[in-house]
Amino acid sequence: MKTYTKESLELLRSRIDLVEVLSPYVSFSKSGAYFKACCPFHEEKTPSFVVQRSDSHYHCFGCSAHGDAISFLMNYQKMSFAEAVEMLADKFGVGLE
Numbered sequence: 001m002k003t004y005t006k007e008s009l010e011l012l013r014s015r016i017d018l019v020e021v022l023s024p025y026v027s028f029s030k031s032g033a034y035f036k037a038c039c040p041f042h043e044e045k046t047p048s049f050v051v052q053r054s055d056s057h058y059h060c061f062g063c064s065a066h067g068d069a070i071s072f073l074m075n076y077q078k079m080s081f082a083e084a085v086e087m088l089a090d091k092f093g094v095g096l097e
Contacts, residue, residue: 002082005097012085013068015092018056021069025076040076041065 019028019035026049028035039049039060048062059066067075073084089096 004085008094008097009085012089012092012094012096013056013070015094016056016069016088017053017092018051018058018069018072019053021088021091022051022058022072039063039065 022028026037026040028037028051029047030036033052033054035051035053036047037049037051038044038047039062041049041060042063042065044062049058049060049065051058057066057068058072065075069088070081070084073079073087074081077084079087085096088094
């Protein structure tokens, strides 16, 4: 199992634009400081999935799904932790140690 330093993971998390990562999977609409969408983890008609860009986390008020870009890719795309980290590091130009 690959391991990464705490510092390189913190750097990666600080560089990630969560809206950019989730946009291929979720159709967002801007609502004030938030981006809202229908949750990709359960069926719904009224958007309850929220991202605040400055927070770098998502939260669904319908099913309580919550996490960051890494956990989203792990849950939605069924990636391993290492696959998600490496894909995001490549996308955002972050070297991993």
